[in-house]
Amino acid sequence: MxxxxxxxxxxxxxxxxxxxxxxxxxxxxxxxxxxxxxxxxxxxxxxxxxxxxxxxxxxxxxxxxxxxxxxxxxxxxxxxxxxxxxxxxxxxxxxxxxxxxxxxxxxxxxxxxxxxxxxxxxxxxxxxxxxxxxxxxxxxxxxxxxxxxxxxxxxxxxxxxxxxxxxxxxxxxxxxxxxxxxxxxTSHIRVGSFQYSNLTGGIELTKRLADFAIKRHYPALAVRLNTPTPQLYVDFFREILKRQAHTVAKWTRLGFIHGVLNTDNTLVSGETIDYGPCAFMEAYRENTFFSSIDTQGRYSFGNQPSIIGWNLARLVETLLPLLGETPDEGMTQAQNLMNEFGELYHGALLEEFALSLGVDNSHKELFETFQNLLTLNSPDLTTLMRTLTEGATPPPGFESWVAQWQELNPNYEQMAQVNPVFIPRNHLVEEALSQALEGNMQNYLQLLRAVTHPFDRTAGSAFLTLPSAPGFEDDFRTFCGT
Structure with missing residues (x-):
């Protein structure tokens, strides 16, 4: 056209x-x-x-x-x-x-x-x-x-x-x-936006940017902008902490690796952005990374929560004068806020695993054992979660845990709404993109339909649920395209 x-x-x-x-x-x-x-x-x-x-x-x-x-x-x-x-x-x-x-x-x-x-x-x-x-x-x-x-x-x-x-x-x-x-x-305001405003315009410009972000993303706080106090900006930053904690917890549950978690790719809205060298891992390994430019694995799967915390620490540094009546008060508030992030993330992760396993979030020991088994056995995460969802035989290494979990009468209907059948598996994405660049969009469109209806088995062929061949992920690399 x-x-x-x-x-x-x-x-x-x-x-x-x-x-x-x-x-x-x-x-x-x-x-x-x-x-x-x-x-x-x-x-x-x-x-x-x-x-x-x-x-x-x-x-x-x-x-x-x-x-x-x-x-x-x-x-x-x-x-x-x-x-x-x-x-x-x-x-x-x-x-x-x-x-x-x-x-x-x-x-x-x-x-x-x-x-x-x-x-x-x-x-x-x-x-x-x-x-x-x-x-x-x-x-x-x-x-x-x-x-x-x-x-x-x-x-x-x-x-x-x-x-x-x-x-x-x-x-x-x-x-x-x-x-x-x-x-x-919802906006493209980044941690890096605050770093730039703080560097070039000081606290006056940073406050205007914060006020803009509050109006755009946090309307419940915006009603306090007429008479702003340090507590308003403390609450603003705490809301960012909560949103980012919930987002990265969802990444963890799904096995998603962003690939380039710089501060300029971290939004104050909590939304995921900039899908350059991103990928979903199959075999569960904390040290997995695919980005060709992440040569040291800084942004590996297991590092993502701590990296998000590090990025948010860079954000709070720009807000210090807004957080207290004195520099010492601002610093104390910032330290207290950052101390909350670990608990917020682990609470969000507990909620995510509770949803995916169809039980309430009071079974902390059960979840911790499950995570240990994931690390020990390195299963294909998506296949495992859908296997549990559909009541099929669990893979070796999970038998005794599954017996304990089933005693809790998991909500399989709930599980079916959060554990996907289809994800953008790396080998499928690469094949679809290769053909699209040759002018054939058929496989791409079939994959697009499946992954945008991820819980519906009828949305795509069984082939689209299969993991890659053994060893594929060991050498697989993604590129940002610049």
Missing amino acids: STTSEQSPTFAPFKLEAQFATELPELAVPGHGEDTPDPTLLLLNEVLAEELGLNPTWLKSDDGIQFLLGHNSQPLTQAVSQAYAGHQFGQFVPRLGDGRALLLGEIQDKSGHWRDIHLKGSGRTSFSRGGDGRAALGPVLREYLVSEAMFALGVPTSRALAVLTTGRKIQRETAVPSAVLVRVS
């Missing part, structure tokens, strides 16, 4: 806001999507479009495609690249920002919630640092598939609205098709 540049754009039947760009101009640089030689709408998430109040038919039109590429002057109020800093693999970089991304603006969905519409791969920006600002089709398709799978699994996440190819080849390891991902999130 192509479009021509000669056509004059028509106004869309909706309007975006520019709240971030207007309220925080110090953190926003105006921009627009680059021209594309032959844009084609490859994927459109029509259900999400409807949820946002966007007309799928209009989005498929030539003018709709121009909008999705960041070209139309309307209904865009002010497309911007966002500024942020970040610790990347533990090393602080004071100026990162959206090097290949644009925030088109915000829209209020049918539930009354504000959502960002955001492009990835839309061309160079002020933050490109010598890069081309473009995205390869393979990683864009990966993010579309995995983010939508995560949403279907009940994990807080950014969503994928569309994929557009540009008609241009770009050079990565080889010449590959370029593409633009249109994604949606």
